[in-house]
Amino acid sequence: MNHPSPPSLMIPSSSASPSSITNVPTGRPPLWTNSTQRKVCRLYLYTTLSISKILEVVHHPMPVDSIPGKDSANKKLNALLDKEPRWLKPRSEEDMIRRCEQLAKSPTRATACPWPAPLARPHSNSAPPPFSQTCTTPIKQETGAQSATLGVSPWSNSPVSQLPSTPYNGPPTPQPPGAYPATHGHGRSLSDDYTAGDVTLRLMPVSSRLSTSTDQTTGSFHRMLEGFSDNYIRSVKRLVKRYTAPIGQTPMGTSPLSDTVAAEPTWANDPDASPVFSTRPFPLPGDLLSIDVHLQQQNYCFAESEEHQKRWCLCHAQHQTPNFAWATAQGPTRHGMQLLTAGAYPAHAELRDDFGNTMLHFLAARGLEELLIHAVQADYSAPILNAKNSAGQTFLHVLGASWFQRLDALLRLLDLLATGVFDQGLRFDIGACDHYGRTFFHMLPSSDIPSETLQSIFQRYRGIIRTSRDAFDFQPISPDAGAPTEPMDCDRRESHDSGNDPFGYRLLDSRFLQLAREASSNPSLEDDAGRNGLHCLAMATLSQRSLINKVSPSPTTPQGRNKKKARTPEEMLDSSEEKLQFRLSLVEGLLDAGVDPNHYDSRGNTPLMAFCAELPEDDDYKTGPLILERLIKQGANVHARNRAGETALHIAVRCGRKLAIKVLLDHGANVHARDASGRSLLALADVKMRSCKEDVPVDYCHYEACRAYLSGKGYAVQEPSVLQEWGART
Ligand SMILES: [Zn+2]
Incomplete structure (x- = not known):
């Protein structure tokens, strides 16, 4: 392979997180609070309402002529959901209903209220999933989990984990309004989208709230949405008032990891990821x-x-x-x-x-x-x-x-x-x-x-045994090939330290590129973590500008602005069409050379998983999907799981990668797969939303988009049954 060698490279850590887009202020600042942005996004993703109607609903009761215009809203949506987000919207009312129905079944979304979701029921041996019993159950299951990467429980610091976890025994006794803050007294807003008047709503059982129209808001929703059915109006109202995401749930509003560990969390050491299986995956269809x-x-x-x-x-x-x-x-x-x-x-x-x-x-x-x-x-x-x-x-x-x-x-x-x-x-x-x-x-x-x-x-059977590594880092017979052709003359990432590049990204990244280059002539080459040329190419940063942003991110020059100014190749980011096209050509070269798209690295991840996690989606939205499609066309298995039971879809959800999800769905990926913690894709999106920071609505919006699209277009459900997960697809 013959391609230019970037002078220095690094792990694209910020592209591994959906927060790579900066919150570009548009419209009049007071009209675009973080809460308003989340509401607009939610109505956009879960309803068939037009933009102008969404603006009217969200900004009620402001007069129509003082709310932001459609252009401002479209710009805002492009900033929150990336370019051309229309495909994320429900296509029909049936699609919208599916999305809203699954949202109603989400126990974490229901934590915004002190009672279980309407469809929750007590668990017994005959009731399939344990998740539906209380608001706290899915979080509680995390507390006992062994963390694969850190040895600490992801939620051990979460106030939610301290809530009682007894099975649901009927609706809680209504409390006086003053009791509410004490119940959630950890200093963070559970659901910032609530207005003061909603406190009363939150303390009423769902059924009585929805069956009575005594509160003033119901009337106003009917006025704003004249001509829509009662059910439609009810759904919109719930989306605005009730299905808020309990973001910022950890004490400092950050992920549990980042309080104690200096390194940026990446998709491979994400504290929200499931711990690995403690024994073999069980039960499987066999x-x-x-x-x-x-x-x-x-x-x-x-x-x-x-x-x-x-x-x-x-x-x-x-x-x-x-x-x-x-x-x-x-x-x-x-x-x-x-x-x-x-x-x-x-x-x-x-x-x-x-x-x-x-x-x-x-x-x-x-x-x-x-x-x-x-x-x-x-x-x-x-x-x-x-x-x-x-x-x-x-x-x-x-x-x-x-x-x-x-x-x-x-x-x-x-x-x-x-x-x-x-x-x-x-x-x-x-x-x-x-x-596996x-x-x-x-x-x-x-x-x-x-x-x-x-x-x-x-x-x-030596001659016929496959020597490939499985998801559990096991090879029956060590392959002869695989050692790097020449020793890498650089230190390991952990021991490397410099003021400008504290995590040694440059060094690590140059190793990724070096290996990706050598793999074109030696397809079975892998690095010390078992990654082959395709893994390394997925991890490598190709553009100098992206590299600089990663090594020394500057709050005054956010990526979103750099993007528009790029005029020379040096200024182009990895998310630009040019750089993605370049990456596509490298992928094709490696595939043609025989690099295995199903190769497991020693942590149990495949190249498809790595690309789903790493490909940026915040600028060019056409070439990234082509890369994934190319891998799948060359045999990358969309059903492959890592040792935490995750498919590429799980990883795409964890990283908020909407386009990757779309490609995987288009190629028959299983929307009902559960990870080793028993979490569905929708449940995983809920978990990720909890870690979102209050002041970064773009993260929240990406996860919400994944959730909405999966449940609408993908027919994903909150609690897939064994039959749904493992039912053979014909
Ligand atoms: Zn059991």
Whole structure:
């Protein structure tokens, strides 16, 4: 590869955060308070109202001729939501209703009021997710969590974590208005968007508030929105008055990390990210084949336990009612029982359960060894030989425990699969990876096989075992390649310190670029953190101007203004079309050279995840998506998960990347995926909003945009069921 080498480079830390846009004042300052900006943004993202109507509603009761004009509002929206934000708006009232319905189910948005969301209900074993029980539950689940990167609980300093977490037992007793500040007496506004008159509203149960029109505001909303249905008006009113985000929840209005750690939080060490799995990811669709067995082995589970809240138990799955299953909580179904007792018939090969498991999966998980070996060789099995379930597992991924007690059978099966040519000339893809980048051999160490046996198996199949790293930083056999071609003559980032560049960004960034360059001739090259050329390219800053902004950010020359003045290549930011086009050409070069778009770095992230996190969206809005599309077209798996159970979508949400979310949705990414803490994409957006600073509305607006778009266009829900998360998509 031959491209100019920027003189010095650094980690684009501020582009990893949606706050890279400066709040450019437009309109008359008193009319654009931070609260007003959030309200305008919310109505824009959740309703079909026109801009002028939104302005009228938000600035009520000011006279119409004294509120900002449409131009001012459009400028403001461009500053808050980046260029051309129209695509983020609901397309129809159905779209709007979906967005508002999911907002009503958000427990953190409901923390703005002292009672649960209208649809909340007490948790019992039969009620799926624990999140709906109280305002505090989703936060409470964070308190017991082990932090993957810091060893401290992200919310340990949060006043919310000290609130009681008892299950919801009916609406709280209404308190006199004076009692309110004491309840939330941590000195920060919980919901700045409230006006004084709302205190009364907040202390009334939702149902009575909405069914009575005694408060003055209802009448004014009806006047402003004449011609709209009652439901529509109610939704608008809730958006203005009630669905405020509880921002600035941490003591200093900053993230829990930044009070104690000097380094800028990035997407890779985000304190709001889920801690990693403490054991293997469980339950996956392959485990549901034996749900009755696992349930028998499961200890008593209670709703407040960490396992239950993180959904590492089978309580949530056992009450699902799939249309078709090989086994349910009660045991094998009729088809399942037939398979286990009489073996496979041709008709069985056409059946798949709702999670995509075939009869081969079921036999592998539960059948006698001979039954599977026989079925695999049957001609009717050819169409499903390489079938994967919704977690990317082949039947080999889901072998039951008995296989590891009868090693002769296991070796016979592996020999057959490794060398056999099946009906129609098919071969079994023994290197197939699940969504965590694991082949069968990656999973072997977690079985009970003695280590000598394990090593002999690795030796026996040495030639066919994939050497790639999985999400858990495991490689069955160390690859020969991979060492840097020449030693890097620079210190590690941690030990580097200079006045101008306290985090050593320049040095680190030059290493990213160096590796990205060398990877074009040595595609398997990786750095000491396991990042390949594509990872490094995602992390590298390409423009000198962006670099200077990162190393010494100056409050007097915000990026937003620099952007407009750029006239020479040196002045262009990484978010400019020119620099993004340049990055696109580098990505294409690396892909053409054979750099793996599904390579896991040693922290368990893929290049697609890195690009979703790092690509700036605040200027050119067309080229960034092309880069992501190029990666996906070249095989980057949108379903790949890191060791915290996050998909690229989770990471895009954490970083407030709206365009990345759009691309991922367009390419079939799963909007119902939950991370290792059991959090849905919408729940994650809620968590991020809590960390937003009160005086940086742009952060809030980006997360709100992610949330709104996911629930509207993407049909994402607050609390996806097991069936929704793992249901096979056809
Ligand atoms: Zn449970």
